[in-house]
Amino acid sequence: SNPSLLILAGDGIGPEVMTQVNRVIDWIGDKRGLAFDVSEDLVGGAAYDKHGTPLHDDTMAKAMEVDAVLLGAVGGPKYDALDFSVKPERGLLRLRKEMDLYANLRPAQCFDALADFSSLKRDVVAGLDIVIVRELTSGIYFGEPRGIIHEGNERVGINTQRYTESEIDRVARSAFELARRRGNKVCSMEKANVMESGILWREVVQKVHDEDYPDVELSHMYADAGAMQLCRWPKQFDVIVTDNLFGDLLSDAAAMLTGSLGMLPSASLGAPMANGRPKALYEPVHGSAPDIAGQGKANPIACILSFAMALRYSFDQGDEAVRIEKAVEKVLADGLRTADLIGEEGVEPVSTEQMGDAILAALDAS
Ligand code: NAI
Numbered sequence: 001s002n003p004s005l006l007i008l009a010g011d012g013i014g015p016e017v018m019t020q021v022n023r024v025i026d027w028i029g030d031k032r033g034l035a036f037d038v039s040e041d042l043v044g045g046a047a048y049d050k051h052g053t054p055l056h057d058d059t060m061a062k063a064m065e066v067d068a069v070l071l072g073a074v075g076g077p078k079y080d081a082l083d084f085s086v087k088p089e090r091g092l093l094r095l096r097k098e099m100d101l102y103a104n105l106r107p108a109q110c111f112d113a114l115a116d117f118s119s120l121k122r123d124v125v126a127g128l129d130i131v132i133v134r135e136l137t138s139g140i141y142f143g144e145p146r147g148i149i150h151e152g153n154e155r156v157g158i159n160t161q162r163y164t165e166s167e168i169d170r171v172a173r174s175a176f177e178l179a180r181r182r183g184n185k186v187c188s189m190e191k192a193n194v195m196e197s198g199i200l201w202r203e204v205v206q207k208v209h210d211e212d213y214p215d216v217e218l219s220h221m222y223a224d225a226g227a228m229q230l231c232r233w234p235k236q237f238d239v240i241v242t243d244n245l246f247g248d249l250l251s252d253a254a255a256m257l258t259g260s261l262g263m264l265p266s267a268s269l270g271a272p273m274a275n276g277r278p279k280a281l282y283e284p285v286h287g288s289a290p291d292i293a294g295q296g297k298a299n300p301i302a303c304i305l306s307f308a309m310a311l312r313y314s315f316d317q318g319d320e321a322v323r324i325e326k327a328v329e330k331v332l333a334d335g336l337r338t339a340d341l342i343g344e345e346g347v348e349p350v351s352t353e354q355m356g357d358a359i360l361a362a363l364d365a366s
């Protein structure tokens, strides 16, 4: 049977960019003979409007069964006043939690045509292609004890960084597996100089490497030095693996090496399923962009590249992923820009649909 894909377009620009992804999926089916069993469902505010919950149990069950989930974006001002328990982002959080997606892959890839759009010099970023693997389900955002307590006559805010060996082990494996499909190089970042969890992190990553991935080149770096190196010469890296907190910061910084939020895909992977594929959710990094929703201005590339990641990591179709990435590269080289990619005056932006048209034309020519 065909590989299965659950599409959750969500809110705001989510459905607008997903329309263009659907065209790419149809193209891959028609022209490359790679058909998917696609089902669509609601998430976020759209699900709340229909069911009174941001993720229906049936949708959750479907997500657990399919080979991959592709999500647009959730949220919007219409839902800001809702109770926390039914807020749109809770739908996304539930997916991540119940699918136990512990490895968050955030590529920082710089298309040559956009190198001048980066906040760094062209030399430093042109052709950049790295991935940050951020541990997503543990660490200081979840560790106990936590809270604000009274101590003497003042209050103390407490969070606890906590990592078990198995949590470090599994995310390290995700990073090594990923590196084998790319440049075969992993840099692990922590602060073993000042943190106990950092000492354990370094030890476990090294052990996983020595036992099962000796062919992959491994280095260790303190996360603060890593932040500096990421800005100084990011091309020295291939895969970076780090904890939840450092990964949050480093991946946002790395994102800005490459330009616009409208360009950034992501994947969140969990444990391998019975068929050997990891549980997986693919989504653009951006949100529902209420400021431009409904105006046909959204850049569909982040969501299209998220589908390309699904082809690569869930469906073993790396060649087709490259084909899509090359088509994106071609339209950018041809000078096509959605509004978010325009820095200087005098360039006329194209619409979401026109960008989709151009990418399909580039695919046709590939
Ligand atoms: P946002 O990512 O939606 O927008 C930030 C800025 O970037 C806006 O100016 C927007 O117009 C622009 N932008 C984002 N994606 C774009 C695209 N594809 N093309 C062109 N421009 C783009 O973040 P913001 O404004 O902080 O949040 C808006 C809503 O989205 C909130 O309800 C927030 O909770 C939600 N959100 C959802 C996320 C998700 O679904 N994973 C992630 C981040 C925010």
Ligand code: MG
Residues within 6 Å of the ligand: 248, 249, 252
């Ligand atoms: Mg962040």
